[in-house]
Amino acid sequence: MSVELNHTIIHSHDNHAAAAFLARILGLEVGAEWGPFVPVTTANGVTLDFASVPDGVEVTPQHYAFLISETEFEAAFARIRELGLTYWADPHGRHPGEINRNDGGRGLYFRDPSGHGMEIITVPYGGFPAQDDRPEKA
Numbered sequence: 001m002s003v004e005l006n007h008t009i010i011h012s013h014d015n016h017a018a019a020a021f022l023a024r025i026l027g028l029e030v031g032a033e034w035g036p037f038v039p040v041t042t043a044n045g046v047t048l049d050f051a052s053v054p055d056g057v058e059v060t061p062q063h064y065a066f067l068i069s070e071t072e073f074e075a076a077f078a079r080i081r082e083l084g085l086t087y088w089a090d091p092h093g094r095h096p097g098e099i100n101r102n103d104g105g106r107g108l109y110f111r112d113p114s115g116h117g118m119e120i121i122t123v124p125y126g127g128f129p130a131q132d133d134r135p136e137k138a
Contacts, residue, residue, distance in 0.1 A: 007047040009037070011059050012114040015050040021113055022048070026077050026120075042066070063091070065119040073106055073122050081138060085110050091117060103127065 012018035016030075017036040023030045039050035047110035053059055068072045068076065077099070080087055087110040089098035104125025112118055 005046050007039075007049055009049045009051050010062070010064070010110075010114075010116065011053050012116075013053065013059060014113070015052040018112055018114055019048075019050040022118070025076050025083075025110075025112060025118070026068070027072065027075055027079075031138050036038050059112045059114040059116075061117060063117040063119065067124055068120055068122060070106070070122050073120060077108070080108070080110055091119070 003013075010018065015036070015038045016033075019030045019040050021027070023040050026040075028040050028041075028042070031041060031047075034049075036051050037050050038051075039047045041047045048064070086096060087099075087108045089095035089100040089108060091109055094110070100107050101107075102121070103123040103125055105121055107121035109117055109119050116137060
């Protein structure tokens with residue numbers, strides 16, 4: 001069996017709000033709550049299980065990058081602007097209000113309500129476009 005990432009736990013101040021936020025931006029569904037987790041599943045089957053930390057506990061910011069198609073980027077970018085979110089072309093926040101064109105694609109960074117760094121890209125670093133944007137083989 002090949003190794004695949006199945007799920008990861010994302011700590012948040014409010015697991016329901018965090019899951020709903022990311023699902024809205026990415027155009028995904030929030031799954032049914034299971035124990036302390038509120039899941040959001042990506043197209044490749046990886047589940048992001050949002051879990052609330054106890055009151056008074058700090059959330060350690062992590063980075064999550066999502067490879068999406070150009071069409072999905074347009075939709076996500078529109079939702080980011082619609083919500084009035086701050087976004088950057090770079091992970092250090094030096095280029096606010098801009099997107100990047102790394103590796104011939106488009107990308108941007110934004111923060112979720114718990115402070116995690118979220119990234120959407122249409123081309124992986126050094127790679128090919130998202131699956132549905134790749135040219136068809138002859």
